[in-house]
Amino acid sequence: MPPGTIDHQRAYWFFQWFEKHRVTTEHTAKLLLSNPVALNELRELAQMASTQTLAPLESTDAVLAGRGIDLSGQLDCLHIDCRRLQVQRLFSKVWHYFDVIVVQDSVAHEVAYHWDSPTPAMKKWLLGHIAVLLYLREIGAESLLEFRMRPPGCLEHLTKHTTDAGLQRVLEHEDALANEIAKAAQIELTGRANGGVDFSLYYPPFEHTQWGSLNPKDIRGKSVEQQKIVAARQIIEKFLAYLAADVTAARQCGSPLGAAIPFHNRLLQEALPPTVADVAVNIELPVLQNVSPSTLIEIRRDEAEHFLRFKSALRMAIEERLRNAATSNSRAIAREIVRDVIDPELHTIRARLKAAERAAAKKPALGLGVGALATACGILVGLPARWHMGAAWQLPSVSPVPLELSFWMSNLRLR
Numbered sequence: 001m002p003p004g005t006i007d008h009q010r011a012y013w014f015f016q017w018f019e020k021h022r023v024t025t026e027h028t029a030k031l032l033l034s035n036p037v038a039l040n041e042l043r044e045l046a047q048m049a050s051t052q053t054l055a056p057l058e059s060t061d062a063v064l065a066g067r068g069i070d071l072s073g074q075l076d077c078l079h080i081d082c083r084r085l086q087v088q089r090l091f092s093k094v095w096h097y098f099d100v101i102v103v104q105d106s107v108a109h110e111v112a113y114h115w116d117s118p119t120p121a122m123k124k125w126l127l128g129h130i131a132v133l134l135y136l137r138e139i140g141a142e143s144l145l146e147f148r149m150r151p152p153g154c155l156e157h158l159t160k161h162t163t164d165a166g167l168q169r170v171l172e173h174e175d176a177l178a179n180e181i182a183k184a185a186q187i188e189l190t191g192r193a194n195g196g197v198d199f200s201l202y203y204p205p206f207e208h209t210q211w212g213s214l215n216p217k218d219i220r221g222k223s224v225e226q227q228k229i230v231a232a233r234q235i236i237e238k239f240l241a242y243l244a245a246d247v248t249a250a251r252q253c254g255s256p257l258g259a260a261i262p263f264h265n266r267l268l269q270e271a272l273p274p275t276v277a278d279v280a281v282n283i284e285l286p287v288l289q290n291v292s293p294s295t296l297i298e299i300r301r302d303e304a305e306h307f308l309r310f311k312s313a314l315r316m317a318i319e320e321r322l323r324n325a326a327t328s329n330s331r332a333i334a335r336e337i338v339r340d341v342i343d344p345e346l347h348t349i350r351a352r353l354k355a356a357e358r359a360a361a362k363k364p365a366l367g368l369g370v371g372a373l374a375t376a377c378g379i380l381v382g383l384p385a386r387w388h389m390g391a392a393w394q395l396p397s398v399s400p401v402p403l404e405l406s407f408w409m410s411n412l413r414l415r
Contacts, residue, residue, distance in 0.1 A: 050109050091296055155238070177236060195220070204262070239263055274333065276318045279321070282335075
């Protein structure tokens, strides 16, 4: 299926509810959540969705988004501004390579089985998810996403799930890891009247400050430094539980896992060999900086031929690096590709565009203004006229995106 087209077999049940009730704003959704009929229909759709199993995906270029970019808000912030940043981060990491992105359906189970008498807090939580869905529709991302439930992070059976996911090496080195984090992290302990301790822990690879509580029996007789180690172990196990669930879900889908949280990347690199997808999701393309998700999706849809050519070249470059890599660190391999292959090509293209701009400036009689020059470059690349005409498509000296992006994507030669 061409990039950007909608596979209606993958239509998300929540979007079906949107369609039936013409939900286009959060205000409309809020009113509907007070309507017993509409709410009952939502529950029925959720119940049907919650019984579906994770069958393998048909697409060979699909990726399961890991926590931090799976749009669930788990291990991340639930504020709508942060949720929008999660969407932007998701597409900046997967836009250039993957055709289908599996994200978390974190609503179906809750609505299906815990909404007999929804409280105001529960409705507020649901409205937060609705806001994200409306934003996805606004930027045209719906066609690239597959919403699926996935196994929850389970601390009670952590050893079993971790072993099943092939991450047992993490548990074997948990003591050393907890000691390392306890020394490097900023940890604040606050004693409670019952002898327990509340804590906050900031460690950059976790991305956000983590909070937790330590039971009196777990820290009795322990020094402050030992209590910090217990706190670090608690957070490690929480992140490990979510990672094991993500690895399991990715296997059930038959898709690679796109882990985005630095600590998850570290654990995966220590336990599992890197794949093409592991490297692809860690490639940070400099030409994508400050490009909105809606622009990325539009270019991907309308320049499908150039996109597919670029993706094929990128796959070949990654496969070659994996065969000859001196490291199994997917992030390091991704940085090497950007440094040795992508950056030089981008520098060459920028030089060509600037040279063309200078040449046009020396010949004003030709009437080649910035807009006309953009048109000339667009024709050179074979882009439709509507993309390269007008102020929206200008040279890097004025606005480096999206002319430079399409020009770069269509001319890139990865060797």
